Amino acid sequence: MIRFDLDLSIDTLRRSPATLQVLLGGLDTAWVRGTEGPDTFSPFDVVGHLIDGEETDWIPRARIILAKGPSLRFEPYDRFRHKSRNTGRSLESLLTEFASLRATNLELLRSWNLTARELDLPGEHPSLGRVTLRQLLAAWVVHDLGHLAQVARVMAKQYVDEVGPWVPFLPVLTDHMVPRS
């Protein structure tokens, strides 16, 4: 376990666009658009979902906390905003957009020079209730890593019929048989 550290969190968050670029850039469409079943995300969808996070979730929520206004309540994170938003887009353009939004957001986050006292400031999550800015930023890091794990898992599952008897030795193929993220 690691205690929250702002520099360490930023160092992890800045890696996500390049990691997804290396993993997915120019990859065959069958792999980019494959899912785990109905209503689950393809790698393409994940990149769109991460863009939504940059535009509507993490930094906007941090601003609500730091504004210390009369309402600290966040907007819900629309998990399907990207579906209509990105129709007709290429993966390459989404990867570029994500990299640009993330870089701008991290520059802003750095510029705030947040103190320990500010990291303790509260916000109100629409369903989870009271959370702190520190928890919001930690959740941003974990959210990235969870979706990176999801991309690798969804890609792996596209080959489930090709590995023959190896399935029980490759647990990633049977993770999330009931989709959870």
Next chain:
Amino acid sequence: MIRFDLDLSIDTLRRSPATLQVLLGGLDTAWVRGTEGPDTFSPFDVVGHLIDGEETDWIPRARIILAKGPSLRFEPYDRFRHKSRNTGRSLESLLTEFASLRATNLELLRSWNLTARELDLPGEHPSLGRVTLRQLLAAWVVHDLGHLAQVARVMAKQYVDEVGPWVPFLPVLTDHMVPRS
């Protein structure tokens, strides 16, 4: 689902060293060495395990199949070879070594110009029994992606105590409560 394709498989396999380099290169040791609990792999261990695969598993097994000798039986994959092998090594040196071994192995794989008939050739897995070269190569791809998902998951779990009430919304934190890979 995707049918096995050699070029597509190679295109995925070649991405793994760079993906791990972007995700882990220069990252804080606490994150590189964190695990999911006793007898589970840290990101450092995963890179060591992937090196073991390059040296002792995937290509050596493919060679056994292609040699069509009297015994088609593979050596077991020692899941803990890296533990003693890499004592005192840096993550950077492991990442460089993995990239070099993988590049050499993919060059060799390409040079074989495998036909569909060769991909159907059998080998004997020490516990799974009869497998084909095609299944071996598909398992190589899935094995990479599974361990990439594992690295992201293990990193995410280091922040489990920092996200406060967000845990149920971040399923990666509660994946593999009983370690499976």
